[in-house]
Each structure stands twice: as C-alpha cells, then as structure tokens.
Amino acid sequence: MQPLLRVENLSLTYPNGYRALKDVSFDVHRGEFLVVIGLSGSGKSTLMRTLNRLLEPTEGTITYDGRDVTHIEGEPLRKHRAQIGMIFQHFNLIRRHSVLANVLYGALSTMSALKSMTGRFTSEQRQKALRNLDIVGIADKAEQRADALSGGQQQRVAIARALMQEPSMVLADEPVASLDPATSHSVMQYLERINREHGVTVICNLHFLSLVRRYATRVIALKGGELIFEGKPEQITDEWFRTIYGDEAVEVEIR
Amino acid sequence: MKARPTETIALRVVAAVIDLLVGLYLSAVVMRVLIPRLIFDTAPAPFATMDMLILAGSALAVLVHGLLSGASPGRFAMRLDVSKGYALTAATHLGWMLLVTTVIAGWIVTGMDPVALFSEGGLAGARRIFTALLTPEWDILGDALLAMVETIYLAFMATAIAVPFSFLLSFYSARNLMSDTIGRRVMYIVLRFLTNFSRSIEPLIWAIVFSVWVGIGPFAGMLALVVHTIASLTKQYAEQIEDVDHGPIEAITATGASRTQVIWFSVVPQCVIPFLSFTIYRWDINVRMATVIGLVGGGGIGNMLIQYQGLAQWNEVGAIVIIIAIVVWIMDVISARVREALK
Numbered sequence: 001m002q003p004l005l006r007v008e009n010l011s012l013t014y015p016n017g018y019r020a021l022k023d024v025s026f027d028v029h030r031g032e033f034l035v036v037i038g039l040s041g042s043g044k045s046t047l048m049r050t051l052n053r054l055l056e057p058t059e060g061t062i063t064y065d066g067r068d069v070t071h072i073e074g075e076p077l078r079k080h081r082a083q084i085g086m087i088f089q090h091f092n093l094i095r096r097h098s099v100l101a102n103v104l105y106g107a108l109s110t111m112s113a114l115k116s117m118t119g120r121f122t123s124e125q126r127q128k129a130l131r132n133l134d135i136v137g138i139a140d141k142a143e144q145r146a147d148a149l150s151g152g153q154q155q156r157v158a159i160a161r162a163l164m165q166e167p168s169m170v171l172a173d174e175p176v177a178s179l180d181p182a183t184s185h186s187v188m189q190y191l192e193r194i195n196r197e198h199g200v201t202v203i204c205n206l207h208f209l210s211l212v213r214r215y216a217t218r219v220i221a222l223k224g225g226e227l228i229f230e231g232k233p234e235q236i237t238d239e240w241f242r243t244i245y246g247d248e249a250v251e252v253e254i255r
Numbered sequence: 256m257k258a259r260p261t262e263t264i265a266l267r268v269v270a271a272v273i274d275l276l277v278g279l280y281l282s283a284v285v286m287r288v289l290i291p292r293l294i295f296d297t298a299p300a301p302f303a304t305m306d307m308l309i310l311a312g313s314a315l316a317v318l319v320h321g322l323l324s325g326a327s328p329g330r331f332a333m334r335l336d337v338s339k340g341y342a343l344t345a346a347t348h349l350g351w352m353l354l355v356t357t358v359i360a361g362w363i364v365t366g367m368d369p370v371a372l373f374s375e376g377g378l379a380g381a382r383r384i385f386t387a388l389l390t391p392e393w394d395i396l397g398d399a400l401l402a403m404v405e406t407i408y409l410a411f412m413a414t415a416i417a418v419p420f421s422f423l424l425s426f427y428s429a430r431n432l433m434s435d436t437i438g439r440r441v442m443y444i445v446l447r448f449l450t451n452f453s454r455s456i457e458p459l460i461w462a463i464v465f466s467v468w469v470g471i472g473p474f475a476g477m478l479a480l481v482v483h484t485i486a487s488l489t490k491q492y493a494e495q496i497e498d499v500d501h502g503p504i505e506a507i508t509a510t511g512a513s514r515t516q517v518i519w520f521s522v523v524p525q526c527v528i529p530f531l532s533f534t535i536y537r538w539d540i541n542v543r544m545a546t547v548i549g550l551v552g553g554g555g556i557g558n559m560l561i562q563y564q565g566l567a568q569w570n571e572v573g574a575i576v577i578i579i580a581i582v583v584w585i586m587d588v589i590s591a592r593v594r595e596a597l598k
Contacts, residue, residue, distance in 0.1 A: 052509055082511025092506035094524050105520055109511030116512075117519050158506075165510055 002066060003027035004169060004201055005051065010060035012046055020046040021057070022225040028169075033195045033202045035216035035233070037209070039245060043225040044205040048171045051203065052084040053077055065168065082109035085162025085200075087191075089174040091154040095147035099138070099157050102146050103129040106164025132160040136190050152183030159190050163198070170194065172204040176211070184208075188215050209236065209251055262335055270329030271318055277328045277349065278317030281356060282310050288360045317349070328353075387569030388576060395571050399559060399578050406555030407582070409473050410541035413480030418534055420485045424450070425492030426518060432496065446489075454486040462548045476553020480541050491533045492526070499525040532594045539590040546579055 005028040012021040020043045028034050036044050049055040051062065053069060061070045069080045085106070093102045104121050107129075111121075121129075133139040136156035141149060146157060155175060162170050172191060176184035192215055195202045206212050212219055213233045221229035221236075221244045229240055236244075241251060260266060286306060291299040321327030326345030330337050337346050371377050424446060426432055433443035461479035469475050503521040512520065549557015556579055563571040 054505060054509060078511040078513065080511070081509055084509070086506065086509035088502060088506060090502050092502035094503055094507075094520060096524050096527075105507060105512070106510050108507065108513075108516045108520065113513055113515040113519075116516055161506075161510070171509075 001029065004030045004065060005203075006061075006063040007051075008061045008063070010047075010050065010057050010062065012043075012050055012055060013058045020225050021050070023060070024222070024225075024227045025060075026220055026227060026230060028201060028203060030168075030201055031195070031199060033192065033204070033215060033217045035212045035219050036203065036205045036222060037207075037212060037219060037244060038222035042222040044222055045173050046225075047222065048086070048173045048203065048205060052081050052086060052171060054081075078109055082165055083168050085159075085165050085167035085170040087155065087158050087162055087170065087172040087175045089177045091151070091158050093146040093154055093157055093161075095145070097146060098142065099133065099144055099146055099149065100126070100129055100142040102157055103132055103142075103160045103164050106132075106161040109165070129160070129164060132163040133157070135163065135194070136160050150183075151179050152186055155179065155183075155187045156190060159187070159194065163194060163200075167200055169201040169203065172202060174205050174207065177207060184211065191215070209241070212236070260334060266333050266335060267330075270327055270333045270335060271322075273329030273332050274318040274321045274327050275314045277353065278314035279310055281317070281352060282313030284356045284360045286310070288363055289356065292363050293359075320345075384569055388573035390570055391574035391577055392568070392570035393574055395563075395574055396578075399556065399575050402556040402559045403578055403582055405473060406545045406549060406557065407542055407586075409477050409553075409555055410480065410538055410545040413477045413484055413541055413545070414534060414538040416477075417481050417484035417488055417537075421488035421492055422530070424485070424489045425496055426522070428489055428493040429496035430493075431499075431501075432518065432522070450486040450489045453482055454490065456483075458483040458544050458548055459551060462551050462553045466552050471552035473554030476545060476548040476555065479548055479553065480544060483544070484537055484541060488533060488537055491537075492530055495526050495529045495533070496522060528597050532597050535590045535593050539586050542586050543583055546583075 007027070008025050010021055010024040011019070013019045024043075024047065036047065038044050046055060050057050051064075053062075053072070057070060061068055063069070064080060065083075067080075069077075072080060094105065104125060107121070107125050108116050130139055130142060133142055136159050138149075138153055138156055138160075141153065141157075146154060149157065159170075170191070175191065176187050179187060188211060191202055191204065194200045204215070206216075213236075216233045219229065219231060219233050219236065220227055221240075223244060229236070229244060242249065286309060287299045291297055317328075321329065324345060325337055325339055325342035326349070327337065327342075328346055328349050331346045331350070337343055427442055428446040428450060430443060433439040458479045461482050462476055465475035465478040466472075469478065499522055503525070504517060507517045507521040545553065545555055546557045546560075549555040549559070550561045552558065556575060560572060560575045560579075563575065
C-alpha cells in the first residue's frame with residue numbers, strides 16, 4: 001500500500017548554517033499514530049514544520065498522498081497545508097477571539113480573503129465548528145474568549161480547529177509539554193480518538209516515554225538531526241533509551 | 256561593559272576622520288568666535304587663506320598627535336584602546352577642551368545677557384506682560400472657544416485621515432512580515448526610510464510647504480499634521496507588529512490560510528488595542544501641534560493667538576493662553592484615562 005507520507009533523505013540547514021535535519025527518511029501509513037522522540041534541539045519541531053512546509057527543506061523529498069510537496073509554493077502549498085492540521089505546545093489560539101471563532105479559523109483556506117475578513121462564515125461552517133467542539137467536549141464554551149479557558153481546554157480548542165480543516169493528518173508538536181499530567185492524558189486521549197474514530201493519521205512529538213508507550217503505534221527517534229531509531233514503542237529498551245537521551249538521562253514516569 | 260570592538264581598518268579610518276574634525280572644530284571655534292569676540296570684541300574678519308591654513312594645520316596636529324601617542328578622541332569615540340597612561344590623560348583633556356570651548360562659544364553665539372534679564376527696564380517689561388496675561392480679556396471667550404474647537408477638529412481630522420494609511424503601511428514596514436523575500440525586504444527598507452525621513456521634518460515646516468500649495472489656512476495645517484501623523488503612526492504600529500507573538504501566525508499559516516488572512520486573523524487581533532492607544536495619544540499630540548501650526552497660518556487657536564500678539568493686545572493673548580492650557584490639560588487627562596482603560 002502506498003504510504004500517506006514518504007520522507008526521503010530529508011535535510012534542512014538553517015540560513016545561519018545550523019544543520020537541524022540530516023538525511024532523514026521514513027514512511028507514515030494511513031491510520032498510524034507515529035510518535036517522534038528525542039532531546040530538545042534534536043530536530044523534532046523542525047521535522048514537523050517541514051512536513052506541512054512551514055519550512056522548506058534544503059535536500060531530499062517529501063511525498064504526501066502521492067504528490068511531491070518538497071518545494072511547492074502559492075496555492076498548491078496552501079492546499080497541502082489545509083489537509084494537515086497542526087497542534088502546538090503553546091496552543092497558539094487567537095487569545096482575544098471567541099472559542100468558536102478560533103475553531104472557524106480552521107476553515108480559512110476554503111474561503112475568499114474578503115469573505116473571511118468580513119466574518120461571513122456560513123451556518124454550516126458554524127454547525128460544523130460546534131460539532132468539532134463537541135467532539136473535544138467543550139461545546140458549552142463556544143462563546144467564551146479563548147484566553148478565559150484553562151490550558152487543557154485551550155489545547156482541545158486547538159484540536160477542534162485542526163478538525164475543522166477535515167485533515168488527513170494531524171501534526172502535534174509537544175501537545176502536552178505545557179500541561180499538567182492529568183490534563184496531558186485527557187488531551188492525548190482526544191488525539192487518540194480522532195486517530196481511531198475519525199481515521200486521522202497523527203504524528204506527535206513527545207517527551208515522556210510513558211505517554212509514548214501508551215499512545216504510539218510506532219516510534220521514531222531523532223538525535224542531532226539524524227533518525228537513529230524506528231520501531232514499536234515496546235522496542236525502546238533501556239539501552240536504546242540511553243542512546244537516544246544520553247547516558248546521564250533517567251526516565252521520568254507520567255501516569 | 257561591552258567588549259571592545261576589534262581594531263579594523265575601517266574603524267581606524269573613522270577614528271582618524273573624527274580626530275581631524277575635532278581639530279578643525281576646536282581651531283575654528285577659537286579663531287572665529289573666541290578670539291575675535293572675547294579679545295578684540297569685534298565681528299570676525301572675513302575668511303582669509305591664512306585662516307584656512309591654520310584650520311588645516313590644527314586638524315592635522317590633532318590627528319598626528321593622536322597617531323603618535325594614541326591620545327586620539329576618535330579612537331576614544333570608536334571605543335578603541337586609549338588606556339595607556341599619557342594617551343588616556345591627553346584624550347580626556349581634549350574632551351574637556353571640547354566641552355569648555357563649546358560652552359563659551361555657545362554663550363557668545365546665543366547672546367546670553369543676564370543683565371537684560373534682571374535690569375530695571377527688563378523687569379518692568381516682565382511686569383507689564385505678566386500683568387496683562389494674568390488679567391485676561393474674556394470678551395473674546397466665544398471666539399477663542401470656537402477657534403479652539405477648530406483646532407481640535409483639525410487635529411481629529413488629521414488623525415482620522417492618517418489612520419487608514421498608517422494601518423496599511425505599517426504591515427509593509429514591519430520587519431517580521433517583510434523578511435521572507437528580497438522584494439519585501441527592499442520595500443521594508445524603502446518604507447522605513449520614507450517614514451523616518453518625513454518624520455524628521457517638523458510639522459511646522461510641512462505647514463509652510465502646504466500653505467504655499469493649498470493656501471494659508473486650516474486645510475494646510477491639517478495636511479501638515481496628516482503627513483507627520485502617517486509617518487509617526489506607521490512607525491509605532493510597525494514596531495507593535497514586530498512585537499507580536501509568532502505562535503498564532505504559525506498556527507493560522509498552518510491551516511492553509513492566505514497571507515492576507517494570516518495577517519488579519521493572527522497579527523491584527525494582537526495589535527488592535529495598542530493601535531487604538533497609540534492613535535488616541537497621537538490625537539492628543541496633534542491638538543498641541545495644531546496649536547503651534549496655527550502660529551504660521553494653519554488656522555485655529557494658534558492663528559488667533561498670533562493675531563492678538565501682533566496687535567500687542569496682551570490681555571486677549573492671556574485669555575487665549577489660558578484656554579489652550581486648560582484644553583490641552585483636559586485632553587491629556589482624558590487620553591491617559593482612555594489608554595489606561597484599554598490596557
């Protein structure tokens with residue numbers, strides 16, 4: 001079966017000369033929950049941002065759904081981004097706007113600039129936004145300002161915004177890194193739910209191995225911009241752990 | 256303390272040029288101001304070839320002395336090393352010489368005359384004008400208030416007309432939005448230059464330009480304020496845009512939104528409140544500027560003030576000054592309150 005995403009020999013060197021990704025290759029199949037692990041600065045976030053082309057790779061190719069998206073620009077680039085939802089460590093909601101508005105912004109790519117800027121979202125779009133809020137369990141907060149919500153709730157709004165794009169894939173960049181353990185699981189469970197029930201492929205950067213073992217169907221590890229491990233979560237032995245995180249590292253559990 | 260810069264040729268050349276200018280300046284001040292005015296008490300003689308030679312000689316002397324001993328004000332200004340005993344002392348002495356000659360020359364050039372300030376005749380004049388100013392003639396109150404309203408309207412219209420221009424231009428002069436392609440970077444540099452340049456020209460001078468263009472009156476004054484306000488607000492708005500959180504920009508970009516949508520939905524919401532606050536403050540500033548512009552024929556209360564001043568009707572002038580002071584004070588309080596409430 002053709003993979004949804006194929007990354008081949010991907011390298012990215014920043015303009016200041018820093019090599020964030022070195023010759024990374026992997027495939028992602030439909031329906032997978034792929035977790036990317038590695039130390040801070042290992043290239044995880046850079047990798048995410050090259051996949052939806054917020055960043056442009058310097059070498060290699062990215063093939064998404066059979067199309068080469070490595071160097072596309074303009075309208076095709078926006079189309080590519082539109083089918084991939086993204087979730088961030090700091091939620092990145094528009095703080096002053098309502099929860100519902102934030103979810104609606106997931107549909108911007110389907111509207112003309114003028115129509116969206118004058119706020120003319122259709123009633124179908126509003127219904128859909130409310131349904132997406134319902135999926136993450138906060139439809140009752142629709143009219144509140146986004147910054148009135150707790151961290152976990154804001155991250156669920158971000159998930160609803162991603163769902164609004166009707167994505168085939170969701171990229172989650174450290175989605176629980178600024179949340180407390182209890183909330184972390186709740187957010188991860190919503191990600192798991194859209195993965196299992198809505199068939200959305202998920203690629204997720206995580207720090208805690210306990211979360212990795214609980215949610216990942218497959219794991220890749222980056223170190224210094226290179227892919228050094230690819231396998232099932234249960235294959236991450238103590239030895240691999242030390243290779244990935246260094247000899248000094250001690251595993252911390254999050255329950 | 257910051258680290259010393261490395262001694263490049265370019266820095267040394269700049270230091271040498273500064274040395275030359277220091278020598279030139281010192282000898283010019285001594286020769287053209289201090290000696291003729293202090294010693295001979297005459298206007299300086301016309302420039303002669305000999306003077307040129309002395310000027311050039313002094314400039315060279317400072318430069319050569321600096322090169323030989325390291326006691327160079329240029330090196331000091333460029334933060335290069337002058338810390339060897341003699342060099343440091345000599346450079347410090349040169350600094351003091353610059354300061355003292357400038358103060359003395361400044362005293363002479365500005366025609367400082369403490370005697371006039373406190374003489375019998377001077378004090379009588381002061382009494383006359385302050386008495387008049389403090390016994391304002393309120394007969395003109397109605398006219399003055401109308402003129403004041405005209406000034407406030409003038410400031411308001413100038414601000415209102417400038418805001419949409421500044422709003423649009425600010426996005427094109429914000430570095431963070433304009434650094435992704437070469438074309439955008441060029442546009443950013445050009446716009447920054449234009450706004451900085453037009454801001455460095457005082458509204459008063461713009462008023463003179465426009466009074467020739469559209470004729471003396473409130474319209475010329477308003478146009479002058481418009482130009483200055485566009486430049487100032489564009490800069491303030493743009494700096495605010497450069498300060499926004501990048502996260503929401505990334506998030507909206509990732510949804511596949513167009514550039515216009517990204518700016519509208521992620522940058523603008525972070526900026527509206529500060530923009531509003533800047534705008535109100537600018538209106539407040541513009542009321543004060545409109546008053547001054549009135550003095551050169553820009554209409555409003557300033558115009559009225561200059562007319563009564565021309566007729567030496569000091570009691571009326573007193574009334575106008577009091578009205579201006581009160582209105583400016585009220586505007587100041589209101590704008591501060593509103594801006595505080597917006598936070």
